[in-house]
């Protein structure tokens with residue numbers, strides 16, 4: 001019998017870079033293949049009828065059908081859970097699909113939740129319009145602890161708080177720790193979209209978040225070649241304590257009366273998101289995309305270090321440029337979020353930010369049309385540097401007033417600074433901003 | 436965490452080597468509180484462990500004399516025929532102490548070596564008595580989940596196993 005001994009200095013903690021490369025991905029048991037194979041495959045042969053029954057009843061672990069689980073996708077799921085310091089993860093076809101899986105697992109028709117006003121525009125639309133059709137109401141607030149507190153006082157039945165800690169596009173940073181306390185005092189989870197920071201720059205679970213969602217489309221895959229999303233749970237939220245989550249704590253008719261929290265404990269939320277929401281709505285991540293995203297995560301630390309270094313250099317250049325009226329990057333001392341950046345993002349404030357042009361709308365259009373090296377498109381988190389003028393593209397349907405409220409006024413240009421030589425990026429912007 | 440940290444004892448840590456050793460060495464498990472209802476966690480764990488080749492003997496006075504997964508149910512630990520390597524307790528923490536004390540009494544007669552308390556079940560004082568009697572104690576864990584975690588199956592459903600290794604897994 002093995003002897004019970006707890007090592008006096010605790011278990012060895014592997015570093016972030018080691019885990020980025022190894023977590024979830026041992027050599028293939030069958031072949032010894034070192035790189036995770038692409039299981040471009042839909043379905044898995046049962047050993048016998050009983051094995052099949054056990055799998056369908058979730059009484060054993062294994063693969064049935066790739067809408068639920070796929071061996072390539074599950075490597076990425078375990079890796080992301082590990083990098084966030086969480087208990088478990090489920091991947092999805094896109095970041096938006098991941099947000100849907102999380103909310104479908106949490107909410108019943110008629111429920112409401114509180115979200116930050118400063119979110120990726122697509123999330124504002126998803127929450128404000130499409131979720132409304134499912135009977136879910138989102139109350140948007142300025143993302144401060146006080147405003148979340150006020151919103152919860154007005155809507156005491158709200159089921160979660162959702163925010164981007166490092167927000168797209170404004171460069172805004174939310175004071176996570178007190179917001180987590182506000183959520184927990186109400187017995188509800190804090191959900192953080194950690195897309196722009198990635199777990200290398202920020203680990204929301206360390207500050208009290210309970211669920212993290214990602215668009216892996218961005219920095220995690222890192223090369224703009226794969227759509228994807230993920231939901232990760234910390235494993236620390238007590239779903240039973242508040243009585244607000246009957247879907248987790250009472251027998252689920254969508255799964256023969258299984259009670260997910262009781263049966264799967266600290267990964268019950270993930271199991272339910274997979275076994276009900278992913279099963280019934282079907283936005284599974286493609287194995288090929290999982291493979292490309294796995295490869296991306298292996299260099300996450302290296303890439304993020306260079307992304308933030310380049311972003312800082314470019315932001316400082318823009319701040320000193322005569323054609324630029326303001327730069328909103330939390331890495332700059334002038335940013336109102338600089339102090340929060342030092343606390344939450346000590347390794348750097350990401351590489352997506354906005355700046356304003358003195359020449360307004362026309363100068364914005366000229367800038368995106370003149371650049372040679374920056375790609376003019378609607379994405380962030382690529383190795384390539386990206387540029388967009390929101391008022392003439394993503395936000396053109398809005399009135400000028402609405403554009404300004406969304407941080408997308410006529411003078412605003414958004415950058416996602418890539419991994420090219422910083423001097424080349426500066427040269428390109430300098431040319432585009434010239435008279 | 437959504438509970439004040441003061442009210443919770445510090446989480447337990449067990450070395451992976453200890454848990455893997457227990458799961459490798461143990462063959463016969465008496466499962467106290469095993470339920471015949473297939474949506475109950477104990478029923479899940481029992482089915483899984485049977486599938487992994489363990490002999491699992493259900494102990495539950497409410498169902499004594501019946502069968503769960505074709506295994507005869509006994510009313511209490513002392514009635515289980517033959518040796519028991521491990522007692523796996525699927526009961527509330529407040530009931531665990533009595534079961535642990537009974538296992539300590541039966542230790543030599545039944546050759547009991549390990550007491551395992553399920554996820555969420557913990558009694559530090561009773562565990563100390565069992566360890567003093569020479570038993571290995573694991574609390575607040577599920578053998579199904581630990582087996583899956585340490586032998587590579589749990590990651591299949593996206594769970595962070597914490598295992599980092601470049602060794603080729605044994606088939």
Ligand SMILES: Cc1ncc(COP(=O)(O)O)c(C=O)c1O
Nearest residue numbers: 094095096120168195215217228
């Ligand atoms: C912060 C953030 N969250 C979510 C999304 C949506 O992700 P996807 O496009 O993968 O659905 C995006 C996409 O731009 C984003 O930037």
